[in-house]
Amino acid sequence: MTGLNIFGVPGLPEIEKGADLPGLIVEAAAKTEPLASGDVVVITSKIVSKAEGRTVELADVEASEFARRYAEQWDKEPAVIELVLREARRVVRQVGPVLITETHHGFVCANSGVDQSSSGAHGRAVLLPVDPDESARRFRGRFRELGLDVAVIISDTFGRPWREAQTDIAIGIAGMNPVLSYIGQVDPHGHEFRVQAIAVADELAAAAELVKGNVSRIPVAVVRGHQWETDNEATMRSIIRDSANDIFR
C-alpha cells in the first residue's frame, strides 16, 4: 500500500532535564516499529521543554502588580500570569480571562504556550522551548549520529480564531522546508493555482496528533512515506507571518 503510515512511539520514560530525547526515541521505537531514514519524527514540545529544563517552580516567580491584579480579577495564579507575560513580546488580545499573546518566537497563541498541566507536580509550569528550530536541528544531528537521516518537527497544540477546538501545529523544524510552494505553477487550463503554498509542517503535526493524542501520553509520532527534500537551512520563520502583513494582529 502506498501513501503515509503514521504511528506513535509508546514506552518513553518520564523525561528529565538533560535527557537524550533522540536516543530515548530510537530505543523505544526499536521495541515496536524501529525508525528508518526518511521518516518525519514529530515530537511534542512538552517533552522538549522538560529535557531542556524549561520547567519553573511557581513559588520562585515574583509576579508584577499588573500580573497580580489580572490574576485576581479572573481567579488565576499570579505566577502563571507573570510567566505568560515574560514569555510574550506582545499582548495581542486580552478579553476577560482570555490572554492571546505573541511569543518571543513570533507565535500567536493563548497564554504564550505556558502549560500548568502534566508538569510533574503541583505548583510548576512548563514553558515553550527557547528556540524550537534549534532544538529540532540538534535532535536531527543526534539522530544522524545514531545512523538515521530523519526530518524533525516539534509540535504544540494551538487554538485558532473562528473555529472551536484546537489542532497540533509545528513550532520547530529541521531537515525539511515547512512550506510547499506552488507559486508560478499553473493547472492544465492555464490558471494559476488558487492555493499557492501549503504549510506541510503544520499538516504533518496535525496528522501526528491523531496517533499521539493529547491525553494518551504518547508524545512522539512518526510519519513514514512523506516525500521531503533535505533542507538543512529550514526553520519555522518562513511560516510566521510578519505582523506588518497581518490584518488580524
Added chain:
Amino acid sequence: MTGLNIFGVPGLPEIEKGADLPGLIVEAAAKTEPLASGDVVVITSKIVSKAEGRTVELADVEASEFARRYAEQWDKEPAVIELVLREARRVVRQVGPVLITETHHGFVCANSGVDQSSSGAHGRAVLLPVDPDESARRFRGRFRELGLDVAVIISDTFGRPWREAQTDIAIGIAGMNPVLSYIGQVDPHGHEFRVQAIAVADELAAAAELVKGNVSRIPVAVVRGHQWETDNEATMRSIIRDSANDIFR
C-alpha cells in the same frame, strides 16, 4: 504495524454535474486499494461543488457597483468579486486586495471560498457546496448502500491569521463528531488538561492533504485506522465559533 494509513484514490474521472461521487470513488479505489468499513473518506470540496452544479459562468453574473469599483481598483474580475459578496453573509476584513469573508455556512476565509482555478474552462468559477454537511450525509448514505460504513469529510484549503501558507480543514462531515473533547478529564497529577478539545476533523483533513496534494489532481484520500464512534447527528456547526464569542471577528 498499528497507527494510521493514509492513501489517495487516483484515477477518478473529471467530475460532471450529477456525478455519483461515492460510486465513482468506490470504483476507482477498487483498482488500487479498495475502501473498507471504518475508513474515513476525505473528499475535496471542489469535486463536490462540480457534482452539485456549483459552477458559474462569469459572463452570466451582473456585478454590483460596489463589486465593479473594488474589482477595478485591485485589478480583479468584477463577476468574481460579485460572487464572493453573494457567497458572504459578512465581510470580516477588506484590506487592499485581500477580502476575508464569513460565508453563509459561517466559515471565515478568503474570497468566500470562490475558486477561479481548475474550473474546467476560462470564465468560470466554482463555489463552495451549499450545505457541505448535507452533502457529506448524502455521500455517507450512498456509501452504505454500496455496503460501506465510512465517515465522510469534505475538505477545503484555507489560510489562517498569523501563519503563512494554507492547510486543509473540514467544511462538512458525516458519521463522526468533528471534535474530540477532553473536558472534565484530568492528568495523573490531578490537573485538568490544558487542551480541552481537539478538532479531529480538521486534523484528518490536513493529514489527507498530504497525500492528495493541491496540484496532483487526487481529490479523494482515505484515512484508515482512525478510531471513530458513529454519530449520525454530527455536523461542522460545533466547530464554527459563535461570532459573539470570537475576539478576532
